[in-house]
Structures are given as C-alpha cells and as structure tokens.
Amino acid sequence: MSDKQQNSESTENTHEPAPILYQIAIFTGVLFVSSLISPLFPKSFPVPTPVIGLVLMYVLLATHIIKLYQVEKLADFLxxxxxxxxxxxxxxxxxxxxxxxxxxxxxxxxxxITIILATIIMLIVTAYSTAVLMAISRKVFHKSTEVH
Amino acid sequence: MNWIDFFGNGLDPKADHIAFFGIFLSIAVFLIGQYLFKISGGFFLFQPLFFGMVLGILILWLMAKWFGVSLPHFYQSAYKPGGDIIFWFLNPATIAFAIPLYRRNDVVKKFWLEILLSLIIGMIISLILIYSLSKALGLHNSMIASLLPTAATTAIAMPISGSIGGVPAVTAMACILNAVLVYAVADMLIKLFRLDSDPVGVGLGLGTAGHTLGSAKAVTLGSIQGSMASIAVVIISIVVDLVVPVFASMVHLH
Structure with missing residues (x-):
C-alpha cells in the first residue's frame, strides 16, 4: 500500500500543476457543497462549513477523485x-x-493571563499525552512508532 | 473634519469605496510588522500578525479619537467592510489544510488511534487544568465557561460558549489570542518543553492550541507536524463539541 502511494505521489510531483482557475473552482465547489451540508447538523452540535470542507477535500484526495496537482499550488499559497x-x-x-x-x-x-496560560496548557498537555500514548503502544503493544 | 466626509460616503452600505480602507490598512500594518520583524532579527513582539493587530487597533483608535466617534462604531463602519473581505479567505485557507494532511496520509493511517486518544485525553486534562487555574485566579463562572471551548475553531467555540453560560465575544477573543500567541512563541515553547523529538505530538499540540494558524506554523516545521496539526484542527473541534458541554455540567458551571 505504501509503495503504491509513493508511486502515485512521485507521479503527482512531476505533473504540471492544474491551471489556477481550475484550482479555485475545486476550492469554491468544495466550500459550496460543504455549506449545504453544514446546516444539516443540529444546533447543539455545530460543524461549520470550513471544517466540513477540510474533511470533504481530504476524502476527495484519499479516494483519488481529486489529485494533488489539481489543488496543491493554491493550497500552499493560502x-x-x-x-x-x-x-x-x-x-x-x-x-x-x-x-x-x-x-x-x-x-x-x-x-x-488565564488565556495565555490556557494556550500553553493545551499545547503542552496535548503533546505530552501523545508522547505517553506513543510510549504505551511501543512498550505494551510492541508497535513501531518511528516516523520519517 | 467629519470622518464621513473624509471617507466619502462611508456610512452608506451600498457604497463599496469604503472597503478599500480596511483592506489597505490590514496589509499595511502586516507588512510593517514583517519589516520590523526582519530588521530586529525576529524579536517576538514584532511577529507580523501580533504587531499588525496591535498597530491596526491603535490606528483605528487614534482615528476614532480624531473624528470624535467611539472605537467600536468607527471599527464597524470604516474598517469592517474591508476586513470582512480578507476574513472570507480564511474559508478556503482552512480547507487548504487537507493537502498537508493528505501528503502524510501514511502517518495518519498508522497512528489514527493514538491521534484520536491523545486529543481526547489531552482535551480532558486541559479542561481540568484550565478550570482549576481559572478558579484559582478568581475568574467568574461566565468567564471560565467562555474559556473552556477555545480549542475548537471560533465558529464552533462561540455557540458552545453561549450554551454553557459563557460570553461568546470573550470566547472569540480568546480563540484569536490562542492562535496569535502560538504562532508567535511556538518555537520558544517547543525548545523550553523539549517537544522537538516527537513530531506527531508537536503537530497535534500546535493544531489544538493554535487552530489553523498553529497548523500553518506546524507546516513550516515539517510535513509530519503539518499533517498532524491539520488533523488536530478537525478532530479537536468535534471533541470540544462533545466533551465541553458534559464537562461544564459536571462542574456545575451553569
């Protein structure tokens, strides 16, 4: 699987980027569809349009309906x-x-002061939680946690 | 001079001339910040976004004084029309983070369970710490409720804040301050707490504390950090959606 992905990525890297208007069309299309989905969520569980759009864009990329070269340039710019x-x-x-x-x-x-400390708390606590969980899956479940 | 004369037909909602002021002011203060940041060798108070924000408010305040109107009124009618146009571009900029996320899909596939659990556990621990800290510093319950949902993106945090007895305006402000702060001092914090050995943790932390701006910072640190911060922005918003109302009723905030 990872080999296949590597291959597809390298072909995408050599591919000419899609014209910028195509890229804008994909972005605005995804945003528009997301704006239709967003109101379907209940008021007590709000999911705003850009968050749905991020997920939708990721799904479209993961299913290869949209290729990286079709959106990469605009995304990097933004x-x-x-x-x-x-x-x-x-x-x-x-x-x-x-x-x-x-x-x-x-x-x-x-x-x-509380806002400043709360920001630092969220950053540090999340990072340390990850470190602990990674250590658990390494030591208890013997999973390799090496990333490159 | 009356400020309305100065700006032409600025108060007329049909006239679009006024939008140029907001757009020009935004880019001018940001570029001044960028220049000062460069010549000062990266002094953190000159971080372009932070500096631009402070200078922008200062300029608006001085102009409001000069024209003899209140700052909120002047902001609403003179700056906001242009500011809103730039603000709109945060929509496509947010979905753009699907691209760094997908570029490291291998890491997402390998660690999805660890990512999910880290964010949930990290959020619960953070909520407990933030709640205790705010109590210790003597904040009112309404202010505490305003701060609890700030890990989520503003559009999610504001309604949740309102529903648990907070003030949505304070929440919006805290969300922005989170992001600006993380963007400005992330390097310092990463060094101070020795986080750089774990790219997954750094990414998730930056995305949680700094929203999309934290993710933009993470993208500059590396592809894994960028990918993890992007996924954190999405998942943490959902986690806040689900966890914060329960937590608020458990500690009897309202």
Missing part, C-alpha cells in the same frame, strides 16, 4: 499567507475591548 488573513480577526478585538474592562481592570488582566 497556507503561506494565513497569518495575514488573520489580521482582520485580530483587529476585530477593537470592537469588544470593553469585555476586558467591564468587570474592572484587575479581572481583565486576570482574564488575559
């Missing part, structure tokens, strides 16, 4: 500029800076 795309989200805070001062400045500072 991922490359994503920090810039987040600027409006950051500036959006101008709209609600008052949430930090509503309960007094002290609580606002505490809130920011």
């Amino acid at each position: 991922i490359g500029i994503i920090a810039f795309l987040f600027v409006p989200s950051g500036i959006q805070m101008a709209n609600s800076l008052s949430v930090f001062t509503n309960d007094g400045a002290w609580n606002g500072v505490m809130l920011i």
Whole structure:
C-alpha cells in the first residue's frame, strides 16, 4: 500500500500543476457543497462549513477523485499567507475591548493571563499525552512508532 | 473634519469605496510588522500578525479619537467592510489544510488511534487544568465557561460558549489570542518543553492550541507536524463539541 502511494505521489510531483482557475473552482465547489451540508447538523452540535470542507477535500484526495496537482499550488499559497488573513480577526478585538474592562481592570488582566496560560496548557498537555500514548503502544503493544 | 466626509460616503452600505480602507490598512500594518520583524532579527513582539493587530487597533483608535466617534462604531463602519473581505479567505485557507494532511496520509493511517486518544485525553486534562487555574485566579463562572471551548475553531467555540453560560465575544477573543500567541512563541515553547523529538505530538499540540494558524506554523516545521496539526484542527473541534458541554455540567458551571 505504501509503495503504491509513493508511486502515485512521485507521479503527482512531476505533473504540471492544474491551471489556477481550475484550482479555485475545486476550492469554491468544495466550500459550496460543504455549506449545504453544514446546516444539516443540529444546533447543539455545530460543524461549520470550513471544517466540513477540510474533511470533504481530504476524502476527495484519499479516494483519488481529486489529485494533488489539481489543488496543491493554491493550497500552499493560502497556507503561506494565513497569518495575514488573520489580521482582520485580530483587529476585530477593537470592537469588544470593553469585555476586558467591564468587570474592572484587575479581572481583565486576570482574564488575559488565564488565556495565555490556557494556550500553553493545551499545547503542552496535548503533546505530552501523545508522547505517553506513543510510549504505551511501543512498550505494551510492541508497535513501531518511528516516523520519517 | 467629519470622518464621513473624509471617507466619502462611508456610512452608506451600498457604497463599496469604503472597503478599500480596511483592506489597505490590514496589509499595511502586516507588512510593517514583517519589516520590523526582519530588521530586529525576529524579536517576538514584532511577529507580523501580533504587531499588525496591535498597530491596526491603535490606528483605528487614534482615528476614532480624531473624528470624535467611539472605537467600536468607527471599527464597524470604516474598517469592517474591508476586513470582512480578507476574513472570507480564511474559508478556503482552512480547507487548504487537507493537502498537508493528505501528503502524510501514511502517518495518519498508522497512528489514527493514538491521534484520536491523545486529543481526547489531552482535551480532558486541559479542561481540568484550565478550570482549576481559572478558579484559582478568581475568574467568574461566565468567564471560565467562555474559556473552556477555545480549542475548537471560533465558529464552533462561540455557540458552545453561549450554551454553557459563557460570553461568546470573550470566547472569540480568546480563540484569536490562542492562535496569535502560538504562532508567535511556538518555537520558544517547543525548545523550553523539549517537544522537538516527537513530531506527531508537536503537530497535534500546535493544531489544538493554535487552530489553523498553529497548523500553518506546524507546516513550516515539517510535513509530519503539518499533517498532524491539520488533523488536530478537525478532530479537536468535534471533541470540544462533545466533551465541553458534559464537562461544564459536571462542574456545575451553569
């Protein structure tokens, strides 16, 4: 299986990238179909359009309906500029800076400190959980956890 | 001078001229940040996104003062129309992460169970730690509820926050701060906690704590990290969907 994949990947690497309008068409098509699926989920279990789109795109790639050369160039470009795309989200805070001062400045500072620590907690705890689980599958189930 | 005169017909929703201001301001502050980041040799406060965000808010604040309107009002009518256009591109940018994910499909196939369990267990431990920490720092229950779902993408975190008694605006802000922070200091944290020996764990951690921005960082670290961060963005959102409401009712947040 992995040999087959290697082969298909190397042929895809040598393939000319699809014209950029084709790539945009695939992206917008996937987004549009996802936007039709998203409202089918119940309100208590929201799954937004881009998350469905990510899964859908992955399924299309995994089933070889879409090939890497047809989407790769646009994807790499978008991922490359994503920090810039987040600027409006950051500036959006101008709209609600008052949430930090509503309960007094002290609580606002505490809130920011908690957010910073919570971010670090999520990063470290997830990484260490993985390390522990990897160690378990290595030592208990004798599975190789080597990755290259 | 009245700011509406300055911007032409800025308050008219049918006039699209005003969108240019938001778009231009966004790219200008980001590029200034990028330049300062480069000449300062990568000083973390000049990280382009963080710096651009702070400078952008500062400029909007100064202009609002100058024109004598409130900052939220000025943001809404002058910046938001342009900002929203850039914001829209986060939709295709998010689905773009299917590509780094698929490039390392071999790793996904080999470790899918470990990935799933790590994210679920990591989320539960994180929730307990974040809850205890916020209690210790004396945050109100509504603020704690706002912080619990922030591992999920904003569009999932906000409604969950509202349903467990949080303030969705605080949640949205925390999600952005998570991402900006992870993007800015990921290298430091990875070195500090010696995470670099385990590419799968680093990827999952970056995707969980930093959303798609964390994944973009992970892609620059390596293909395995990028792939794992991309899958974490999807799975952790579903995990938050399922786990956080249960956790919130267990600790009687509302």
